[in-house]
Amino acid sequence: MRRNFLFMDTVINKVDSKGRVSLPADYRAIVKDLSTEIVCYRSLTSPCIEGCTEELLDKLAVDIETSLDFFSQEQDDLTSIIFGDARRFQFDSTGRVLLTEKLLSHAEITDTAVFVGKGKKFQIWNSENWKKEEDRIRKEALKNRPSLGKGDK
């Protein structure tokens, strides 16, 4: 099994005229042991792209399968929203992926992409949006200390 399995750091890369972006080398290293692809989808709540390994989605698929009924409306909706939007992105020998118009426009990305590590997943932002978001998060954190809702495990 892989030791380091956390997407970290914030990296700014260019999106070229074809829509290609280099995946940060660190991110690639995480994935490379298993495959040469990542999964991306539009964030439900923010104007950004979310990315993760297929492994993570696999796990999610199993969770959904085991916790919801095959014919239930919930299973139906949940699978549409997750798998209907997600897509595999193979990265080439130079480490680039070709993002789709759908994803880019959702995140308002034109020529610059900001990769933000989030542990098991990462996000891709337009740089102005990310600046605002980062500000917001840090202010929030100062006001109310984050909590993991412990007490339970």
Place this chain on the structure above:
Amino acid sequence: MRRNFLFMDTVINKVDSKGRVSLPADYRAIVKDLSTEIVCYRSLTSPCIEGCTEELLDKLAVDIETSLDFFSQEQDDLTSIIFGDARRFQFDSTGRVLLTEKLLSHAEITDTAVFVGKGKKFQIWNSENWKKEEDRIRKEALKNRPSLGKGDK
């Protein structure tokens, strides 16, 4: 066994005058290791076509068998409605399947088909209907964040 066994993404393809549609390349890649065919049937609950591998139907058959009484009315109905409707669809060397009138009219598809990945299966929609459905689902999801009944890890 195959690693990537999840139907994902939403892709729009044309249905030609003969009723032929290209199965998205990604979908083909999933199936191709095993065979060159998929199984399709009319959705029980929505105006769309559902598709999957035969493997999944196999599993479903087992599930039905074990969770419902052999002589029950439910088992009877369920098996009729699914296996009575399902059919194998071979795809040709260019990756196209020929959908039947029964399926197309159930989904109100004429010249455009929207493939929606749903993990272990996928759906095929008429584009206006899908747009409405997607809207509904995303609104719903924003209101009540989907949950898998976590609390555990």
Place this chain on the structure above:
DNA sequence: TAGTATATCATGGGATTTTATGGTATGCAA
């Protein structure tokens, strides 16, 4: 320590392959 070689990385551009899709030809059964 300063200077040089080496490796890695991001990025541009062109060549190649894949994919979707239209059309035509062939085989088969009502």
Place this chain on the structure above:
DNA sequence: TTGCATACCATAAAATCCCATGATATACTA
């Protein structure tokens, strides 16, 4: 024969691969 399913070929657009370059970081050495 006619209608329908299957197989085959052709093409344009899009995705992918491959090579080249400049920049940056790392290691090596005098």
